[in-house]
Amino acid sequence: MGNNLDSVRQHNLSTILTLVHHAGSIPRAQLTRRTGLNRSTIAALVGELVDLRLVTESSGETTSQVGRPSSVVQTNPDTVAIAVNPEVDAVTVGVVGLGGVVQNRIRFPTEKPPTVREAVNITSAIIAGIQGGLQTETRIVGIGIAVPGLVCQSNGLVRLAPHLGWKDEPLTEMLADATGYPTSAGNDASLGARAERTFGAGRGIDDMIYLNGGASGVGGGVISSGVALGGTSGYAGELGHTRVRSDGRADSAGVRGTFESEVTRLALLEVLGLSSADTDELEQALFAAKSLAVRSEVNRQLDFLGIALGGAINILNPRLIILGGFLGSLYALDPERLHKVVAHEALPVSWNDVTISRPKLGADLLMVGAAELAFSPLLADPAGLSAQKAGRVPDKSSQESERTALNGSR
Amino acid sequence: MGNNLDSVRQHNLSTILTLVHHAGSIPRAQLTRRTGLNRSTIAALVGELVDLRLVTESSGETTSQVGRPSSVVQTNPDTVAIAVNPEVDAVTVGVVGLGGVVQNRIRFPTEKPPTVREAVNITSAIIAGIQGGLQTETRIVGIGIAVPGLVCQSNGLVRLAPHLGWKDEPLTEMLADATGYPTSAGNDASLGARAERTFGAGRGIDDMIYLNGGASGVGGGVISSGVALGGTSGYAGELGHTRVRSDGRADSAGVRGTFESEVTRLALLEVLGLSSADTDELEQALFAAKSLAVRSEVNRQLDFLGIALGGAINILNPRLIILGGFLGSLYALDPERLHKVVAHEALPVSWNDVTISRPKLGADLLMVGAAELAFSPLLADPAGLSAQKAGRVPDKSSQESERTALNGSR
């Protein structure tokens, strides 16, 4: 069980770096108020973060108020994470700086869904290319992968990614070996939830559900009390397999009557007579369509969406539900209908708390989410991880020896 | 946002008191290992807790091993909480000591479901009686109420308790005013989950679901990452209203096809030809019955139970599911059938993590759970709350002044 020793310092550094990371840039005086720490302490802590090259301090641009203007603390754009997102038809790799700024994004299309080996090779190659173009000052703290499937938290194994055809693949380990960077992976929707909560529509919201409707099905991520809901192995949030009717079509797991089997992008395309379309095109087509068949299919899907949301609301009591992908389009077509269904399914007191909205982050969503995964060890222990280049969780011996050395020199 | 100053002390005291509370009694050496703190530090911290009369130290009874035997730290039975559980036909009040030991339990039957005023009056009267019989040394830290309904976390209002006929009742405030003790309330199933997790079948399990089947329906509580899942207002865990079929009977909220409407104690009693029975009698009758009709109803309910559990497993990825009340009886009748249904509904990788079991705590369950609620401020800040008699969450000014005084005297 955990407790404190001189890890006070670690905790405070973590708190401050996290605040700066979330805000992008924030006055030092603000840090004083938000943390409740003394000005002198903030000065010392920020100084250390500057020494660690994690943040920079500039004296300009404060809100004009009475008194001496506060110096502004900003994230250091030299500290970056690599974000990776393998998909059915492409592998996307991005460079994301502290503060959630996507500096670079490269989408590498593939003819077929990539194998794990291919995904690793493509990613390694792109990273090698990126490294060549980077400033020598730039430091990569690690790699985060957003996987469209179930990833085991404890060992990093991709247990199942049906649309990629992956099963029990050691993706994390392979990419770490290939690149030498500390690597971690997570479910794409869970990371999307994290991104929206930190930088998007869910800023400051502690209890929310993010649902994304994509070509390959429905993914979900839950934030509860400000923390991503993981479960024992990190598989939590799979709302797509919620039962919404007794019978019906089969979903990707072969089960009938689930949310994911009834509410699909494909069914919308079919009724529209389209063979393919991206999310924006689909939404435009849906809004333009006057046909009764389209309307009826939209309503049918909205009703099932409402049933799934109602169940989730009863279990999770969220304040916010963010609907991404074509789920957001469905919602935009007829918010009232969805509200009505949910109101019927969910307990009134719980439904009362809920706001439904669409995501704020666009194409960068998964890049930002995956980068969060890579940043999290650094945010949790800024001094410990900046010390060594690799950035793995520091083992006690190395920390000890470092501290002993410091003591000796004084 | 929070961080550390001399709150290190608070955190460490909290950690140690929590460990002792959960274990009941634990050797000091064990505390050293579990916390990672130094022996001297543990000595000082335990010393402070002894001074605060929260724990006691005795030198006897350690496991015989090489070396000097460690002194054993025990919870001080003089520190107690009052647990209250209003029900349809009775109000139960108990005295629970630190360590989760129920020292006293009084069940006061009522002819009709009590009004809030009646519940408060009965409780106050019983507490007055208890106080008379207590040692003068005994200190009551507060009152916890387990309510069969939805309780708002932020203001303590009982939003809805359908079986008691309560709606938006300020129960917490009324009982606090009547008794003078700090009072808090929570949903009965959520508190049951907490009790089983701390002292029962869920010891050491960080992700679990507790489901209880009672006369008035199905209640649920979720523990995620070791913390009770609350949601925005504390209504989370209402698994009873999960949809398990497209149509069907109406549940207590007037919605058809929910878990609670299909899986009921009443339907079991009816098919058995019984008019009333407690949980044990019902279970015996179910095991004794050979009739095909009984068997078929049990199977029907098991199937719906499986559907509800499957959905919950997909969303929450628990390691353990505890089935209380008649849900436990149903499970005991045919575990294999339930396993089969759940295996079909849930994602295999998530289902793979799950163990299903029955509760370990008996009639004391809700007393222990409600007491946990009352103990939690004390466990979070042992020194801060023991200082004043009332035990409310200390406001900053009082803490400040106290600290200033200490500084001044030295």
Add this chain to the structure above:
DNA sequence: TTAATATGTAGTTTGCTTGAACAAATGCAG
């Protein structure tokens, strides 16, 4: 009885936060 092992105790050391005093930079009133 002696050695080995593990725990409790006392006094010193270390590191982090704090607080007070002072310097610096801005807005506002005259």
Add this chain to the structure above:
DNA sequence: CTGCATTTGTTCAAGCAAACTACATATTAA
């Protein structure tokens, strides 16, 4: 333009909690 109030950054001494070291103590094994 000048002085005052206000807010923030900076410096340095002080306080405090945990860690460390050394020693005392209590048990098992030989």
